[in-house]
Amino acid sequence: MLDIKWIRENPEALDAALAKRGAEALSAGLIDLDERRRSAVQSLQDMQSRRNAASKEIGAAIAQKNSELAETLKAEVAHLKDTMPVAEEEERRLSAELTDALSRIPNIPLDDVPVGKDxxxxxxxxxxxxxxxxxxxxxxxxxxxxxxxxxxxxxxxxxxxxxxxxxxxxxxxxxxxxxxxxxxxxxxxxxxxxxxxxxxxxxxxxxxxxxxxxxxxxxxxxxxxxxxxxxxxxxxxxxxxxxxxxxxxxxxxxxxxxxxxxxxxxxxxxxxxxxxxxxxxxxxxxxxxxxxxxxxxxxxxxxxxxxxxxxxxxxxxxxxxxxxxxxxxxxxxxxxxxxxxxxxxxxxxxxxxxxxxxxxxxxxxxxxxxxxxxxxxxxxxxxxxxxxxxxxxxxxxxxxxxxxxxxxxxxxxxxxxxxxxxxxxxx
CATH class of the missing domain: 3.30.930.10 (Bira Bifunctional Protein; Domain 2)
Incomplete structure (x- = not known):
């Protein structure tokens, strides 16, 4: 399996290697899929961070006897609790899709391998x-x-x-x-x-x-x-x-x-x-x-x-x-x-x-x-x-x-x- 980090940094090299093997260019699609996966990961992390922060803010609001704010924050935490499983499933789906795509890409030939069809x-x-x-x-x-x-x-x-x-x-x-x-x-x-x-x-x-x-x-x-x-x-x-x-x-x-x-x-x-x-x-x-x-x-x-x-x-x-x-x-x-x-x-x-x-x-x-x-x-x-x-x-x-x-x-x-x-x- 190839390293997606290497593919992001060397898209032309991947496509050139695939062309030598008689395969079509794949770097653009892989990088796009990886961007969506990374975005999903970041979104999930942001939700987790916000849920943790809001949970602490609830305690502070209660201490300040600001019940209205406390209820608003509780509603936000409840919404995040409902939303996060969906985000987690999306992150898992995109990660699995990327892994499957990478697992089907052939290896990169060494430079001294002769180029040919068969x-x-x-x-x-x-x-x-x-x-x-x-x-x-x-x-x-x-x-x-x-x-x-x-x-x-x-x-x-x-x-x-x-x-x-x-x-x-x-x-x-x-x-x-x-x-x-x-x-x-x-x-x-x-x-x-x-x-x-x-x-x-x-x-x-x-x-x-x-x-x-x-x-x-x-x-x-x-x-x-x-x-x-x-x-x-x-x-x-x-x-x-x-x-x-x-x-x-x-x-x-x-x-x-x-x-x-x-x-x-x-x-x-x-x-x-x-x-x-x-x-x-x-x-x-x-x-x-x-x-x-x-x-x-x-x-x-x-x-x-x-x-x-x-x-x-x-x-x-x-x-x-x-x-x-x-x-x-x-x-x-x-x-x-x-x-x-x-x-x-x-x-x-x-x-x-x-x-x-x-x-x-x-x-x-x-x-x-x-x-x-x-x-x-x-x-x-x-x-x-x-x-x-x-x-x-x-x-x-x-x-x-x-x-x-x-x-x-x-x-x-x-x-x-x-x-x-x-x-x-x-x-």
Missing amino acids: EHDNVVARTVGDKPRWNHPAKEHFEIGEALGYMDFERAAKLSGARFTVLTGPLARLERALGQFMLDLHTSEHGYTEVSSPLMVRAEALYGTGNLPKFEEDLFKTTDGRYLIPTAEVTLTNLVSGEILDQEKLPLRFTALTPSFRSEAGSAGRDTRGMLRQHQFWKCELVSITDAESAVAEHERMTACAEDVLKRLGLHYRTMTLCTGDMGFGSRKTYDLEVWLPGQNAYREISSCSVCGDFQARRMNARYRAKDGKATQFVHTLNGSGTAVGRCLIAVMENYLNEDGSVTIPDVLLPYMGGLTKIEKAA
Whole structure:
């Protein structure tokens, strides 16, 4: 959420930033709404002050035996008593309206983010590794998995409908191995603290990370009003909600391996084959909580941690700087890691690492106390996939495909595979 004080002082900057994102100017309407809210607050304060003063004047009038004045003042207090609830309700209404309006405005891009409309305007930051070179044809992951006999979409549909997958045997173990490898790497070498957190959250947690109210259609809601997490970013970031941290203890770095649940609203017809776009998938999430000065450097560090996963797996990928029109709602700058999928003959996103500034912290009221011990500031938050396990499984299957249809296990995963070095067709 943006600061209304900053918007009042920098209306042109807000509108320019929104224009970069392809959105309409909003500063005039927000400032007008805030003026009406402030006027309502001031009016209510004036009423309260006058009621207090009139109450004292009544006592003075009675002491002076001025009954006429005392009655007039009593009538005024009674009128204020009747009027103030109306004024209080108006102030609450305007405050809620302003908060709702602010909660729907996207974050301000950093100055070095390329300006563009959509993914076609993203910029390649770097390309790492080489595409595999074979004498045999490439295949898509669902062709490979079904031929091996360990990937079943029909049974998944029978159980749950579209956009679900059943993995069995060594392919299920390979998916588990990938998640464990990522978690071990980030905790043992990258300095992240492992967290086991709930998979269901209250609406307040999703509001804190910016998923609500704008993106409710993308979420699965339970019968008791909670929501299934679309990513562990929600729980990991909200660990500091409402807290005041010591600057000396920053940055905090958290990681979690959890299922994620998304309704995929608006994706009808996209990636309907296979397991690229699922309602349920595993993801290793990375979250950092920093001070204002460290956030940009932490963003580069986090991205490097996610890239390390792909490097160790020997996967070819490129790192993209997203343009203003393709960035997420809460992001100030985002790097997408796009892994090469030979079966699709295309790069596909496997990780997205974003720096959010104090955008989420304002919604969560998460602050830190500066080293001088005086003023508090909002923390800066970052999140990224380290990485999406299902898509990483797809990448391994397609990039390590052998001519006979088997899939070689990458060396870094061998300790997790119980002696298995290759996945071959089920007997």
